[in-house]
Amino acid sequence: MNPKPSSIEEYFSWFSPEIQSKLQEIRSILKKTLPDAKEVISYHMPAFKTSEVLVYYAAMKNHLGFYPTNSGVSEFKEELKGFVTSKGAIQIPYDIPLPEKLIRDIAIFRQAEAEDRKAKKSKK
Template sequence: MNPKPSSIEEYFSWFSPEIQEKLQLIRETLLKAVPEGKEVISYHMPAIKTSEVLVYYAAQKNHIGYYPTNQPIIEFKKELSGYVTSKGAIQIPYDQELPLKLISDIAIFRREQAILAAEQKQKKKKKS
């Protein structure tokens, strides 16, 4: 397994300036989309967290991986038709422009999912 970075900056430093620039654009997009989000390293990758981790992103050999869990892949299927996707991952090739609006929209969707999950958890707690 890859070494675990101690910070987002350390993680970014492991890559070429071109890849660092793309990672930084994703970072800025996510922080703008979810301003209350906290940056964390989770599963050895940068991630944005509120009450739960919303999305992860990582530099891979030939693409940037964006990992928003499964539901956004289903919800944004039409918008993601030009990308390789799997159950909880989206591959954004390095030679393509970053779909920053889509990255933002998915993060906002995940934030709404997290809010609903937290509310349901609270309701459940009150009942017991």
């Protein structure tokens, strides 16, 4: 496993300017969409967290990985046709524009899901 970065900025610094640009773009989308979430490094990747980690993202060799957990992928399976996906991951090729609306919609869904889960726990 790669070394764990001490900050988001350190993580970004490991990549070429072209990839840094994509990382900064998804970070900006997520910061605007999830203003109350805290940016963290989790599993060696940048992530946004409230009561739980909502989404992760990471630079890969040929794509930007977006990791909204299994529910974030399965809930948007129709909208994700055309992307390579797996149980909790979405591959966004570097040579296409980031699907900003889809990223925002998935992040909002994950935030609502986390809030619902937190509310259910507090009722117990």
